[in-house]
Amino acid sequence: MDGSSSAPPALARGSGQRLLVAVGDRDTAELLTSTLESAGYRTGAAASGAEVARRLGEHRFDMIVVDTELPGLDGLAQGPLRPAYRPPVLLLADCASLARLVPELGAGERDCVTKPFRIAEVLARVEVLLRDAGPGGRRGRTLDHADLSLDDGTCRARRGDRVLDLTPAEYRLLRHLLANAEKVLSKEQISRCVWGEFRGDNAIEQLVSRLRRKVDRGGPALIHTRRGFGYWLGEPAAPG
Template sequence: MPTIAEGLVMGNLIEKPSPLRRGGWDVLIVVNDPGETDLLTTTLELAGYHVAGVAGSGAEGIARMQRRRFDLVVWDATLPDLKHLARGRRPALVDVPPLLFLITCDYLHTLLPELGRRRDDYVTKPVRTTEVLARAEVLLRGRRPERDAEGSGYGDLLLDDATRQARRGPRPLGLTPAEYRLLRHLLANAECVVSKEQISRQVWGEFRASEAIEKLVSRLRQKVDRGDGEPVLIHTSRGFGYWLGSPRD
């Protein structure tokens, strides 16, 4: 029996992406139903969006928003720990992205008073994929992606693959090609440990001794984690490799 994602493709429910959606918009999905998450992820990615994060609870979703930027957040407003968001109490973020609420009809009355104060919208459950895409397009119209299709970021760390430039906040990092490739690989695997063997393949395309990798990581750290009150982003997992992300307790 096909999965929801396979059925979505077989059923040809997704039309070709419009030019608006080809910018690689970063989307966070906060839903605790695996089937619904699968449906939304497949729908959005086939339409040209980039699902950059998935969370199963409100607390996890807010934590992800505090760690990085998203262009659009799809919230299941029926989750118990997300009800405060539907009542207008937003997470402590500098720039809260547009929110697309998923909501049942019997809960809609609690959400309607808050709509209109921001560029938020909703779709009723069960979710209809064409409506999700239409509402997402309207919410993002006139905005520019925080991340384009050739770039990426984590917190105040931004990479632009078109110019091969990296910045930490307003500060240019001035990376060498090898340093840029290493940072790009760490960023693509944010919060995950990357082994020295993986780094060798991604940076040089061949095996390099541990000493060469350690020196490269050290040089990159001096530029990315310079201090000045900035949180450390590049960490060592002894015996395993390196990872980029927020410090772990």
């Protein structure tokens, strides 16, 4: 708690979209399905890779929430278990970078929440993924500025010829900065986009610092601080 008297924002709500919760641990699966249903989504459950394939064959889901440690997940990449379509995927993972994100579910829109996860963050990432994958969304969209580019279809970012090895939080921060290039974003705006909630204790400063070291290494700085206001991405004006 930060002592603020203002009420926290309401959690994102769905409008009946169908989500498949693919989690092996029963307690975690029940927590996720009950929370998602309370937030306005319809859910189905699967406890193995084979069950994921079966459920995808029975119904068309708008998204899959999947634990990367789900038994039999690797079987989805082969033969009859391979899904005929590729809904967006929210991964629950003990992952350090996007390079580990499960390839078996295809190259569609995806995001990652690290475990142990916070329900508010899961709900926020579900909302963003569904919005980006829907009509007029950003599925497959490429964002770029100067020699910096980000491909939402493959979850890859590059600075010139250099591939950037980003964590999920760094990737979301860079995407938010690129989508709002030349605009100053407050710490609260960035925090709610990256984590679905406001985090203090220098969390944003540390995240921006890590991303800046990766993006600006060996090239002109593109990520800047506007002291007292926030951060922005762009090329600074040449001195007059």
